[in-house]
Amino acid sequence: MxxxxxxxxxxxxxxxxxxxxxxxxxxxxxxxxxxxxxxxxxxxxEDVDIPTMLHDETRNQALKTIRTQFQDMSNSSGIRKGFYHLDKKFSNIMDSILDDMSSQEDPMIMLHDMHTTDNYLYVHSLNVCLYTLVLGIAHGYSSSELKVLGLGSLLHDIGKTQIPIKIVQKPGMLSDEEFRHMRAHTEIGFKILKDEPNIPLLAAHCAYQHHERINGSGYPRGIRGPEIHEYAKWIGVADSYDAMTSNRIYKKAMLPHQAVEALYVGSGTLYEQNQLEIFRDRVAIYPIGLNVKLSTGETGVVVSIDPSLPHRPVVRVIEGPEGEKLTPYEIDLRKVLSVVISDMTE
Incomplete structure (x- = not known):
């Protein structure tokens, strides 16, 4: 291979x-x-094009900016050290991200590009930003609103730069004391961002509230429903989804459809139902390039997705029920309603 x-x-x-x-x-x-x-x-x-959400140059520049700024903060003893150009650098990279995404028609949440997990925080911050922006675009926010939402999502975990690295990267369950330290990242993130002169105050509130849940079970304040800003609610959905679908030292990643089902368990209690419905319609639960098994027993590869019906992709069938090689043919599940995807294959 x-x-x-x-x-x-x-x-x-x-x-x-x-x-x-x-x-x-x-x-x-x-x-x-x-x-x-x-x-x-x-x-x-070979003819199947795997879509990407960002150009390579934009992705690399974004990760470099996140890594450089976050590492500067991690190495500092004072909370303001190294923050002087935070606003300008992140604002510029957000413009580039929005330019890339605005050039796409009906952007969707796909499987993210493969990365090592040495520094999960950097890649996670970018993924959550991209996923949140897809949802914001689908919701109909203006360009100025998307920029604030994007900055809030990109910087939602900035408070973790002040949490001991042994806790952030611990390959197992946190103790009660360690979890108390980890939960503090929301308040720390707010304190970091609220005083940045050119970072919108709302972005600071996104960092503060992205772990709040509509039934009051979240943190740090346990606020409910309308008390939580809708930007923070969007980020909460994207943050949870990326955590579920990312491979970590201590857990195997879920496939997209599994993560969507897990999120739906919290519909109306943890997350707003209308936001989950938009999320469901914008996530490619069967991403292009994924091997799938059909209810006919045949196996194939997802080759295209209709953004209006992402759960009914076009599949190129390549093997029969007994694993025998077939002359490849495509089946459009939007039209052949009697056939469904029954499983994923290795």
Whole structure:
């Protein structure tokens, strides 16, 4: 097998280029680095284009900005040290992100690009930003509103830069004391951002409230429903989804459809139902390039998605029920309603 899509490290730099042969030792190395999945070249799907949410240059610059600024804060002893250009750098990268996303028609939440998990915080911050912006665009926010929402989501976890690294990266369950420290990141993030002269105060409130839940079970203040700003509610959904679908040292990533189901358990209690409905309609629960099994027993690869019906993709069937090779053909699940996706395949 040959790698079908690049793998990046936590700095946004290419770790492995597409076309690299996936030898046994290399596959073992990727597993040890907690890479949860890869795309591979296949002559039967060479014409399938895997969409990306950002251009490589924008993604790399965004991760570099996040990493540099967050590391400066992590190394500081005073909460204001190293913050002098935070506003300008993040504002500029947000403009680039919005430019990339505005060029897409009906952007959707796809599986994120493969990254190592050495510094999950950087990649997570960018993923949550992208997912939240997809939801904000679908909701109909203006460009100025999207910029504030984007900055709030990009910086929602900035308070974790002041939490001991051994707690942030602990490969297991936190103790009660460690969890108390971790929960403090929301209040710390608010304190960091509220005094930045060119960071909107609302972005600071996003950092403060993104773990609040509409039934009052969240933190840090346990506020309810209308007391929570709607931006923070959007970020809460995106934050939870990315945490579920990311491979971590202590847990295996969920597939998109599993994470959506898990979020729906909290509909009306943890998350607003109308926001989950928009999320459901904008997430590719069967992303392009994913191997799937159909209710007919056949297996194939998702080759295209209709944004208006993301749960009924077009599948290129390549194997029969007994694993026999077939002459590939495509089935449009929007039209063939008697067939459904029954499982994912390795």
């Amino acid at each position: 040959k790698l079908g899509k690049k793998i990046y490290n936590d700095e946004g730099l290419v770790l492995l280029s597409d076309g690299v042969e996936l030898t046994g030792p290399l596959i073992g190395r990727l597993a040890r680095m907690d890479i949860g999945y890869v795309y591979v070249h296949d002559s039967l799907t």
